[in-house]
Amino acid sequence: MRRDRTGAERLAAETRDAARVSRRGFLRAGALGLIGTGLAAAGRVLTRGGGRGGVPALVGAGSASISGTAAAAATAATAAASGDAEPASRRGALDPHGFLTSFDTGRVSTLPDGRTLREYEIVAVDREIEIARGVYYPAWTYNGTVPGPTLRATEGDLLRIHFRNEGAMPHTVHFHGFHPANMDGVLEVVGRGKEFLYEFTAEPFGLHLYHCHVMPLRMHIERGLYGTFIVDPKTPRPPMRELVMVMNGYDTDFDGENEFYTVNGVANCYAEKPIRLRVNEPVRVYLVNVLEHDLVNSLHIHANFFHLYRTGTSLTPGDFTDTVMLCQGERAIVEFAYRHPGKFMFHAHQSEFAELGWMGFFEVVEGEA
Amino acid sequence: MTAKAIASLLAPLVALAALLAYLLGGGAAFLGEPPAPIEEISFERTVLRPEEICVIVRNTGPQEVSIGQILVNEAIWDFSIRPGTRLGRFEKGTITMAYPWEQGQPLAITLISSSGIRFEKEIEVARETPAAGAPAFFFYTLLGVYAGVVPVFLGLLWYPFLRGLGASGVHFVLSLTVGLLVFLGVETLAEAFEVAERVPGVYQGVALILLGVAGTLIALAAAGARERGGRDRAGASGDGGTWRLAFLISLGIGLHNLGEGLAIGASYVLGEVALGVFLLVGFTLHNTTEGLAILAPLLRARASLGRLALLGLVAGVPTVVGAWIGGFVYSDVASLLFLAVGAGAIFQVVYQVLRFQSREAGLVPALVRPAGSLGLATGFLVMYGTGLLVSL
Numbered sequence: 001m002r003r004d005r006t007g008a009e010r011l012a013a014e015t016r017d018a019a020r021v022s023r024r025g026f027l028r029a030g031a032l033g034l035i036g037t038g039l040a041a042a043g044r045v046l047t048r049g050g051g052r053g054g055v056p057a058l059v060g061a062g063s064a065s066i067s068g069t070a071a072a073a074a075t076a077a078t079a080a081a082s083g084d085a086e087p088a089s090r091r092g093a094l095d096p097h098g099f100l101t102s103f104d105t106g107r108v109s110t111l112p113d114g115r116t117l118r119e120y121e122i123v124a125v126d127r128e129i130e131i132a133r134g135v136y137y138p139a140w141t142y143n144g145t146v147p148g149p150t151l152r153a154t155e156g157d158l159l160r161i162h163f164r165n166e167g168a169m170p171h172t173v174h175f176h177g178f179h180p181a182n183m184d185g186v187l188e189v190v191g192r193g194k195e196f197l198y199e200f201t202a203e204p205f206g207l208h209l210y211h212c213h214v215m216p217l218r219m220h221i222e223r224g225l226y227g228t229f230i231v232d233p234k235t236p237r238p239p240m241r242e243l244v245m246v247m248n249g250y251d252t253d254f255d256g257e258n259e260f261y262t263v264n265g266v267a268n269c270y271a272e273k274p275i276r277l278r279v280n281e282p283v284r285v286y287l288v289n290v291l292e293h294d295l296v297n298s299l300h301i302h303a304n305f306f307h308l309y310r311t312g313t314s315l316t317p318g319d320f321t322d323t324v325m326l327c328q329g330e331r332a333i334v335e336f337a338y339r340h341p342g343k344f345m346f347h348a349h350q351s352e353f354a355e356l357g358w359m360g361f362f363e364v365v366e367g368e369a
Numbered sequence: 370m371t372a373k374a375i376a377s378l379l380a381p382l383v384a385l386a387a388l389l390a391y392l393l394g395g396g397a398a399f400l401g402e403p404p405a406p407i408e409e410i411s412f413e414r415t416v417l418r419p420e421e422i423c424v425i426v427r428n429t430g431p432q433e434v435s436i437g438q439i440l441v442n443e444a445i446w447d448f449s450i451r452p453g454t455r456l457g458r459f460e461k462g463t464i465t466m467a468y469p470w471e472q473g474q475p476l477a478i479t480l481i482s483s484s485g486i487r488f489e490k491e492i493e494v495a496r497e498t499p500a501a502g503a504p505a506f507f508f509y510t511l512l513g514v515y516a517g518v519v520p521v522f523l524g525l526l527w528y529p530f531l532r533g534l535g536a537s538g539v540h541f542v543l544s545l546t547v548g549l550l551v552f553l554g555v556e557t558l559a560e561a562f563e564v565a566e567r568v569p570g571v572y573q574g575v576a577l578i579l580l581g582v583a584g585t586l587i588a589l590a591a592a593g594a595r596e597r598g599g600r601d602r603a604g605a606s607g608d609g610g611t612w613r614l615a616f617l618i619s620l621g622i623g624l625h626n627l628g629e630g631l632a633i634g635a636s637y638v639l640g641e642v643a644l645g646v647f648l649l650v651g652f653t654l655h656n657t658t659e660g661l662a663i664l665a666p667l668l669r670a671r672a673s674l675g676r677l678a679l680l681g682l683v684a685g686v687p688t689v690v691g692a693w694i695g696g697f698v699y700s701d702v703a704s705l706l707f708l709a710v711g712a713g714a715i716f717q718v719v720y721q722v723l724r725f726q727s728r729e730a731g732l733v734p735a736l737v738r739p740a741g742s743l744g745l746a747t748g749f750l751v752m753y754g755t756g757l758l759v760s761l
Contacts, residue, residue: 132445134437134454134483252485259481260438260445267438267445355444 094129094145096269100243103152103230111158118153118202119160124167124190124212124225131250132260132267132357139224140167140212146265147246147290148227151210153202155234161198165190171220172196174213175229176329178203186213205233207286207312207331222251222292228331230286233315240282240335243275247289247297247326247348247358258293261348261358270346270360277364279341285334286312289326298325299334300349301362306336323349338364408434410480410488411569413461413700416498417470424464424478424490428456429569435483441468442477470495501697509634509692516633516652517626517688522681524660531661531668539668541744543726546665547719548748549658550621554715556756557625558582560632561708568701577702581709582716585624589617589717612676614666614721619683621718622659624711626684629656630691631707635699655755658748659684666725 106118122142129146131137142148153159165171170192174185179200182188190196212225228244248265249258260267277283285306289297300323307317308324312333324332338344347359370378409430416423422441428434435455439448448466456462470476476492499505531542558578565574593613633652663680672680691707726741 132438132481134435135481135485136437136483137485250485252481253487259440259485259487352443356440357445 094147094265096264096266097273097275099145099147099150099264100245100275102150102244103242104149105152106159116154116157117160118157119162120149120151122148122161122163122173124163124165124171126167129224129265131252131262131265135252135260135267137224137250137252140169140171140220141224142173142227146224146226147248147288148210148225150228150230150244150286152230152232154232155203155205157202159198159200159202162195163190163198164195165192168192169220170214171212171225172214173198173210175200175210176208177229177231184213185210189214202231204313205231207231207288207309207333209288209290209329209331211290218292221290222249224248226290228286228288230312237284237315238282240284241277242284242286244286245288245299247287247291247299249291249293249353251293256293258291259356261291261297261353261356263358263360267357268359274343274361274363277338277362279364279366280337280339282335282337285336286331287324287326287334288331289328291328294350294353296325296327296350297353297358298323298349299346301334301336301346302344303340304336304338304344306334309333309335325349338362340364341366406484406486407431408482408484408486409569410434410436410456410482412478412488412490415478415490415492417476417492417495418497418500420467420469422464422466422468422470422476422478424466425461426456426464426480426488427461427569428458429571431458433457436462436464436480437483437485438481439464439466440477440479440481441466441470443479472496499696505696506693509696510689512633512637512649513630513686513689513692515649516692517630517656518681518685520653520656521622521626521660521663521685524657524662525664525677525681527661528664528667528672528677531664534668537738537740540726540738541740541747542661542668543665543722544741544744545748545751546618546662546744547722547726548745549662549752550618550715550719550722550748552749552752552756553622553625553659554712554719556752557628557708557712557715560628561705561712564701564705564708568705572702572705574705577705578709578712581706582713585710585713586717589714593617593721611666611670611725612672614725615663615672615680616683617721618663618666618718619680621711621714622662622684623687624707624714626656626659626711627687627691627694628704628708628711630688630693631695631699631704632691633688634692634695634697635704637696651755651757655752656685656688658751658755665722 104120106120109117109119111117123144125141125144127139127141127144128136129139129141131139131146139146151161161173161175163173170189172185172188172190173196175183175198177200179198183198183200185198188196208229208231210227210229212220214220226246226248228246245263246265247261247263249261251257252259262268263270285299287299291297302322305320305322306324308319308321309315310318310330310332312331317335324334326332341364344362344364345359346362347354350358407430409428411427411429412424413427414425416425433455436450437454439446446466446468448464450465451463452460453462464480472495474495476495478490478492480488482488499508531538534542561578561581562575565578568574568577629652660681663684694703694707
């Protein structure tokens, strides 16, 4: 997930261009129905805009089948082969499977006093992303993806986060954790094209998050400006297969209700392509809830129980359960291992969220994954 | 026409064509890029079969729309769409989904376009769509017969009684008829405006109503004038006039009933209404008064049974035809036009009855006489009262 400055700059230029034609704030045709002719030209422009975002380029005009449910997941491979599936590269800027295990540990150096210094680059850019098959969302992103990169450090490290705002709106980065007031990313608003250096010590250890804190706050968060911030304890947790899961939603028509719910940004991404695990392989999930509009979210895993570490601030599990509920901004570390091979579902136990995209599968296999 | 006249006729048209070419060819660039896409999808028809939902939609917006996802009762559901997910302007798409819908329960179908805009269709009461075939045909026929044909004939059975009435009695019945008809006309018009709200903007529903109402009024008035002209030359008796008026009333009521049948058939198909016994009874009561209206001009004339039956059929059978259309090929636009034509026809009939009534005493005295105003008021009240039973 690391990007060097030139890469980020390139990305910013690209997305600035793309954002010129905002695909939102739409007008209902009713109001403009009578000036159809004049809109012929408009149509051309918009088709161009849509094309960049990637209106699905269907193979063959005969008919199209779209699948996105649990039933479909069982036959995901078949669906992918049917010719209607989008190439993975066009599914927004994020690869959900790569994202699971991507940790940005920063550019590491040692300070004169022996402390570890970690430096990160974050650029806010506007970008249209595919959030469900065939549905595109004009996101505001950190480094081009929703969720943003998972930043990781060890308790006591000095962190320097170089933030540059290439988006159309003013933004900030507000970290959860201990830090001075002027590093809080609330009052120090970073205008378009401006930069800001956040510097603080990584503490306490635990599972945190970062997000934009410019008003109107809900808008800046729901548009995609958030990411996971992991502070490892000085004595590391036992090694396990580690996965990051950020639960979010998208209100695609901006009416105050989510149309889609996802984990890691793309509806049903792990239903269509399950996460492979091994039997008895210890798994640690860093679970973060950044859902807007709905008060709570949850994770439920099938045929299993997990040890729960709320906010990850303790090394002793607080619960042994198979379902955890998290409020907006809450997060928890869960640890489990599967005893049996096979396909196991995981999802929000709010059924409506599950059926609107927040659902996936673990595919547990014997031996090597 | 001289060459000069032709040239001056064509010159503005040529200039207009040039202007259009210029605007479409880039001259409209000063408008700038529009800020957002303008998308519009209209639901034309929903067909429910066991374990299957079929939805026919049309892109009624000014530009291409791409269907990204479909939700059924707020859950992402698999779908297939012909000819494809991208629908060009005015292009029709047929969506099919395997879905275990439940009889009698509401169903919400939501299309989400590639730019995340929702288009929703609510089915209040899901029920299996009668497949086109003999049973469905029989079903809609029966519906139409009960709601439209039978009541009109029941109303006609008052003929012997009404013929025995004195002058004020006749006057009362004529005024009552005006009341009934005005009520029916306003009701039809209101229904048309209701449909106009559902019709996609490009079809300009209100303008269509105007076209339908005005067109019918003009056509019927012209036909009436021609016929009257011919009769005057031939020196026909006054009996032909009353028959003609009765026929016009039947025709007007028939056109109204066509719209009513359409609404009944369509609401059954669309699952918007649980068409119970009560509603059917309501229609029967409501429409019995229509037979009465047909009789009004015939009270002093002598009408044969055959003629009366013909009048009854002209007024009643369109309900059956309407139910067929509504049940099998419903479209909001067609429905709107039928309703507008029906309203126009009824207002034309009101005009004719008033003329007929004012032949003897003049219009205003005719209506303010006790029998007249009482009749008018009774007409409204009867329609309102029986209308309470019919709330589609």
